Amino acid sequence: RKVIFSGIQPTGIPHLGNYLGALKQWKHLQDTASPDTKLIYCIVDLHAITVPRERGLLTQNKREMLAALLAIGLDPTRSTIFHQSSVPAHSELQWILSCTASTGYLSRMTQWKSKLQSQSPSDTATTTTTTSHPALKHGLFSYPILQAADILLHRATHVPVGDDQRQHLEFARECVTNFNHTYAASVFAPPSTILSPARRVMSLRDPTQKMSKSDPNPASAIFITDDADTVRKKIKHAVTDSENAVGYDPEGRKGVANLLEMVGHLTGQSAEEIAGDMKGMGLGALKGRVVEVVEGELGPIRERYAEVVGREGYLREVAEVGGARARESAEETMRLVREATELGGEC
Ligand code: AQP
Numbered sequence: 133r134k135v136i137f138s139g140i141q142p143t144g145i146p147h148l149g150n151y152l153g154a155l156k157q158w159k160h161l162q163d164t165a166s167p168d169t170k171l172i173y174c175i176v177d178l179h180a181i182t183v184p185r186e187r188g189l190l191t192q193n194k195r196e197m198l199a200a201l202l203a204i205g206l207d208p209t210r211s212t213i214f215h216q217s218s219v220p221a222h223s224e225l226q227w228i229l230s231c232t233a234s235t236g237y238l239s240r241m242t243q244w245k246s247k248l249q250s251q252s253p254s255d256t257a258t259t260t261t262t263t264s265h266p267a268l269k270h271g272l273f274s275y276p277i278l279q280a281a282d283i284l285l286h287r288a289t290h291v292p293v294g295d296d297q298r299q300h301l302e303f304a305r306e307c308v309t310n311f312n313h314t315y316a317a318s319v320f321a322p323p324s325t326i327l328s329p330a331r332r333v334m335s336l337r338d339p340t341q342k343m344s345k346s347d348p349n350p351a352s353a354i355f356i357t358d359d360a361d362t363v364r365k366k367i368k369h370a371v372t373d374s375e376n377a378v379g380y381d382p383e384g385r386k387g388v389a390n391l392l393e394m395v396g397h398l399t400g401q402s403a404e405e406i407a408g409d410m411k412g413m414g415l416g417a418l419k420g421r422v423v424e425v426v427e428g429e430l431g432p433i434r435e436r437y438a439e440v441v442g443r444e445g446y447l448r449e450v451a452e453v454g455g456a457r458a459r460e461s462a463e464e465t466m467r468l469v470r471e472a473t474e475l476g477g478e479c
Contacts, residue, residue, distance in 0.1 A: 136161050137288035137323075139174040139216065139279070141345070142193040143183075146200050147353035148426065149343035152330035152397045153294030159205045161292060161326075171211040172286050172458065173201060178216050178223065178278060182271040183346070198447050200356060203437035212461070214454030216282065221462035225281035226274075228473060232310035233277050242299055247272055280304035284311075285462045288323045295331035296342060317472040319465070330397040336370040339386035357437050360427055367391075367422050376414045380407035388415065391422050398425040 138158060140146065146155060162171055175197050180190060194215055201213055216222050238244065251267045283291055283304050291301055305322040312318055335341045335352040343353045351366055358366070372387040380403045382389040392403040395418075399406070410418060440446070470476025 134165070134169040134290065135172065135286055135288045136165065136169060136290045136292065136326075137172045137174070137283055137286045138292050139176040139179070139282055140197065140201075141180045142175050142177055142190065142197040143180050144193060144345040145196060145355040145357050146204075147333075147343050147345060147355050148394065148430075149294065149330075149333035149353070150345070151204065151356055152333055152394070153296075153328050154292060155201070155204050156330075157292040157326065157328040158201075158211075161290075162206060162211050170286070170461070172288070172461065173206060173211050173213050174216050174282060174458070175201070175214070176216045176279075176282065179275060182269065182275055195444070195447055196441060198451060199437055199441035202440050202447075202450070203433050204356070205436075208450045208454060212454050212457045213450060214458040215451055218451065218455035219285075219458045219462050221285055221459070221466050222278065222281055224466065225285050225462075225469060226278045228469060228475070229281050229284070229307050229311060230274060230277045232314045233274075233280075233307060234310070237303060237306060238273060238276060241276055241303070243296065244273060244275075276300045276303045277307070280307040283323050284308065284320050285465055286458070287320065287465055289321070290326050291323050292326040292328060295327060298325060298327065301325040311472075315472040317468075319468045319472050330393070333394065333397075334386065334390040336366055336390075339371060339390045354426060354430070356430055356433050358430070359434070360431065363426055363430065364423050367419050367426065370419065370422075372415050378407055378410040378413050378415065378418050380404050388418070391418055395422055395425050398429050 138154060140150060140154065158173055165171060175194055177190060177194055180193070198213065198215075202208070206213055248268065251265060279297075279300050280303060283301075284307065291304075293301065301323065308320040308322045311320055333343045335343050335347060336354070337347075337349055337352040341347075341352075345353070347353060351369060354363055354366055370387060370391060372391070373385055375385070378388070378392070379385065380389055380392050382403075389403065392406050395401070395406050396403045406421075410421070467476070
């Protein structure tokens with residue numbers, strides 16, 4: 133049976149990168165999957181606590197993320213939508229997987245290495261150890277094991293993610309091999325990665341960096357709830373270059389390429405095609421086109437979000453029903469895991 137699983141951190145309102153790289157694909161899969169395909173979408177709050185936050189913010193972020201998932205068109209009667217911490221088996225399986233996971237492999241993860249660089253003083257920036265900086269917590273290091281547990285707990289066959297998660301998916305496949313080999317079992321099968329065509333949407337302020345919720349500059353990202361005026365201003369001020377002519381050169385003109393790719397992902401055309409259509413035009417015209425297509429896509433989402441985010445009772449009910457369904461799905465797997473590991477039986 134095909135099982136599609138994916139997750140998103142409740143670390144703020146999703147941006148255009150999350151939307152094009154993951155959420156739009158989630159909705160597309162929901163709308164096109166055969167009736168017997170299981171669809172499971174998780175708000176990964178356990179992942180979100182790897183970085184500190186003010187009290188109250190996580191609750192708010194979780195509610196807003198749930199509203200955002202409904203606003204993009206996920207249907208809770210078709211897709212299981214739930215908060216990760218409402219299914220304790222995610223943490224239980226993480227521990228079990230961690231006992232066969234390699235620390236060497238974890239320390240080579242690109243995301244971990246970049247967190248090391250951003251959180252460490254410069255003298256530790258090139259190391260891959262956790263020895264020198266108190267801000268580096270173990271949860272950040274073992275994050276990919278929890279992510280593997282998320283996926284394997286529901287025995288996902290397909291996982292739609294953006295390019296930044298590709299390496300973590302490879303690690304999840306490694307966890308499958310390690311577990312099955314250690315326990316001479318075939319409990320898990322390696323999940324396939326589904327990469328959306330929008331693999332990496334870049335920051336509007338620095339097109340060498342991916343658009344990210346945790347970027348402290350809100351002008352770097354278009355959030356799916358930004359109003360029309362904010363969207364227009366952010367795009368108008370997007371960093372491009374001094375050549376005032378539309379042209380697609382993903383290496384040499386990263387800012388312009390990012391804008392062309394955004395239009396492409398929203399219209400279904402290729403970036404080259406759009407550049408061809410806009411030949412001879414200036415960057416102001418390109419930015420105008422970006423505003424038009426982004427607004428066309430996000431306008432209705434923004435309206436649905438405003439309508440649903442205040443319905444606290446409804447949101448609670450969606451989360452409760454999703455949590456119950458996810459616990460059932462998890463329990464089917466955990467029975468097999470406990471049997472394989474001898475953790476479930478009476479003595
Ligand atoms: N810039 C991006 N382009 C394409 N896809 C992206 N994704 C994230 N950024 C981009 C995809 O969005 C999904 C959910 O991501 P996440 O919230 O679980 O964590 P993340 O990848 O770390 O995303 P952010 O926005 O950068 O969040 P923070 O700042 O909290 O770490 C994933 O499928 C991801 O690939």
